[in-house]
Amino acid sequence: MKASQIRIVECGEFNLQRGVILKRKFEKLLQLVLKGERRDLSGILNLVLVDTEKMRELKERFFGKRESSDVMSFFYGEEEDQTWGEVIICIPVALEQAKVAGNSIDDEISLLFIHGLLHCLGYDDQEPQDLQVMSEKQEHYLNAFKKYLLFEKLINKALKQLDLSYAPYSGYRVASALLCTDGTIVTGVNVENASFGLSICAERVAVSKAVSMGKRDFEAIAIVSEKRDFCYPCGACLQVLTEFSPGIKVLVARSSEDFKVLGLEELLPHSFSLKQ
Ligand SMILES: O=c1ccn([C@H]2C[C@H](O)[C@@H](CO)O2)c(=O)[nH]1
Ligand SMILES: [Zn+2]
Structure with a gap:
């Protein structure tokens, strides 16, 4: 097209x-x-x-x-x-x-x-019922557009953090930007360790930062990597995101113009839960 x-x-x-x-x-x-x-x-x-x-x-x-x-x-x-x-x-x-x-x-x-x-x-908007249809569509598209611009901003925030990533072992720098429901954006980068297993992903760093600031409700998280591929969150991060905001939108981005919006229901359909 x-x-x-x-x-x-x-x-x-x-x-x-x-x-x-x-x-x-x-x-x-x-x-x-x-x-x-x-x-x-x-x-x-x-x-x-x-x-x-x-x-x-x-x-x-x-x-x-x-x-x-x-x-x-x-x-x-x-x-x-x-x-x-x-x-x-x-x-x-x-x-x-x-x-x-x-x-x-x-x-x-x-x-x-x-x-x-x-x-x-x-x-057309000559008849009241036609005007109603048009007004609803206008509102719908304006909201969708504003959401798109917000997502673009979130991705740009994440991109700006890439330099702060500490990834000397994998050489794979990752950054995230977490949008809290109160509008604040909390960022994260991956932090590796000589004892490899201690490394933590950019997503969990952002969530831990946010929770320690008193924020537990999240709307979206943007994830970018220096390689500019689609960096999907690992299973551990998905489980941690599920803990706080099962409705969160996950934005995997190659750039602020090239991104996918995914839900946890498709990324982690059967998350672990203690509630039966
Ligand atoms: O979604 C991901 C995937 C990987 N990494 C980090 C972990 C490790 O430091 C490096 C290579 O796996 O990338 C993240 O931060 N987020
Ligand atoms: Zn992870």
């Missing part, structure tokens, strides 16, 4: 802090929505950022009404490798709406992008 790409077009004058509109980020969001909607569109989607005046002009040209709007989109068709659609976001309106709704600017623009994209894919 060929991935859809985004072309960012800026048109007009507005003030947007750097990093809000990153091509790579929006391509991920696009990919997430297309996958969720089981649509396979290759080619380009234009993301057009406009000011209020430009939006009014476009609204008049295409809908005969000179009025401002937050987002507008067009679908051109499914021919391969063509520009298949366009999502136009009015940045000043988005900034204002973010303020009113108490959303972050990133979230507001992501929401508008998802909204426009869903229109491109055929969704």
